[in-house]
């Protein structure tokens with residue numbers, strides 16, 4: 001029988017591994033050059049801090065070969081035809097209840113703006129490293145937070161991507177507080193995505209059989225954080241992930257991805273590709289919308305695979321006030337509740353929920369339990 005006691009040498013070697021990991025993480029962090037810096041230095045092996053644990057659903061998933069397709073919603077003409085609007089609301093309802101994801105086309109943001117936004121992201125990450133380093137920080141109160149892996153020191157494994165976070169609403173920064181390489185387009189894109197977000201919240205309100213302004217009146221569209229990502233080409237993509245599996249902590253996310261691909265959603269216990277569609281934006285329900293809809297809408301787990309081609313760039317627009325001080329309380333919407341549908345969640349604030357999420361970081365089992373820890377006892 002195997003002994004369960006641990007010998008002193010085993011303890012020492014476990015500690016050594018632990019300290020190795022911390023010093024590897026620190027050394028990586030201190031370069032302030034992110035994953036792009038490793039690739040620029042000519043790395044051919046993925047360092048151990050990026051090794052991802054095996055995922056339980058990989059065994060049963062065969063993305064690209066299963067029969068599932070994330071719905072694509074065409075918004076063309078929606079404002080001119082009430083019957084068309086009702087049909088679109090039905091598709092949005094169905095997608096939000098099952099996938100928690102859909103793509104939108106003819107959403108009103110011109111292709112030129114989308115292209116310029118992606119170009120701006122490339123310009124930011126591909127500028128001189130010494131200039132870019134000035135934005136590198138782990139201080140979440142800064143207007144612009146550029147780093148690699150916001151959860152570097154607490155995640156199970158680091159992700160093969162660099163990320164920048166800017167709060168664009170409700171208190172927009174002045175353009176000169178933003179990086180010169182992308183400030184103009186960040187301001188323009190944010191304005192347009194905010195308008196689109198308000199429109200999507202109207203459709204989602206209607207999909208919940210509420211007044212069209214219900215979610216906007218609850219301030220779901222008040223905050224906007226833009227997160228722009230750079231996923232460098234990876235020499236050993238099977239060993240790591242671009243983004244570990246997670247659900248988003250906001251009300252709603254609108255994602256702009258380039259042509260490379262790699263985003264997947266967990267649907268019926270299978271990883272399903274969300275393929276790039278030219279001109280489309282990916283929309284997904286966040287945890288806070290799952291909470292206030294009392295589980296009618298679903299905040300689905302998703303991830304990004306690493307790829308040996310790249311870089312891949314993407315821009316996620318998070319509708320949330322995040323860590324901003326907030327006193328407004330969110331719980332399941334009263335109009336949706338009944339004797340047969342009692343509240344499934346406790347009330348919270350956006351800040352409390354975001355703090356909880358930040359403390360956990362992406363990936364592994366900790367993620368899955370975040371919404372669960374706000375559930376009312378059965």
Ligand SMILES: O=C(O)CCC(=O)C(=O)O
Pocket residue numbers: 227229243248255257263302304314315316
């Ligand atoms: O880059 C992507 O495609 C996804 C990013 C994402 O899931 C996130 O920022 O929450």
Ligand SMILES: [Fe+2]
Pocket residue numbers: 246247248302
């Ligand atoms: Fe996400």
